[in-house]
Amino acid sequence: MTKAYPSNLTWEQWELIAELFPKEKPGGRPRTVAMYAIVNAILYVLCSGCTWRALPGDFPAWSTVYGYFWRWSKDGTWLKIHDKLYQWVRVASGREPSPSEATVDSQSVETATMISLDVGYDAGKQIQHFRRL
Structure with a gap:
């Protein structure tokens, strides 16, 4: 269990996005770390601006955290999470999940x-x- 950092997700926030992360691959090595801890470690690095190697010791190993971050960046997981959260925010504010039109300005x-x-x-x-x- 890690300390409570300002960048940590609440359990309610985690429950909203937990299903969007890839499941464990069948036949692969079983996961030994909680995905909640991995995501909180990634958020810690992104919010604090520290290096991966400077992660506090109560998070999973920096190489494990970075490995998940890299894979999720390459396989589109972060984009999928962004798009889902974007739609939820729009619906929560009483708008359609996706905008019907957009404008572009150039100079x-x-x-x-x-x-x-x-x-x-x-x-x-x-x-x-x-x-x-």
Whole structure:
């Protein structure tokens, strides 16, 4: 059991996302650490800004924690959790789970001449803009 750090999830928060993490692979080595402890250790590193090796000793080994973080980054687990939490927050505020439309704004910026070969013209703003190649 680890100390109560400000970055730790509450049990209620953990219950919301626990099912989104990959299950233990059949035939593989059995897990010896709790996923709750792994996620709290990852959140500790992300919130405190410390290095993986500087994890306090009451968390699982830093190499184990980093291994899970790396795998979940590569297999899309973090993106899946983000998307689910994003939808829950929208629904909780009385909105649809996904936005129906979005807007994108861009800005043309004047630059010095002779810094690139590609030149464009923004007819709406009546300025010339340059792009590095």
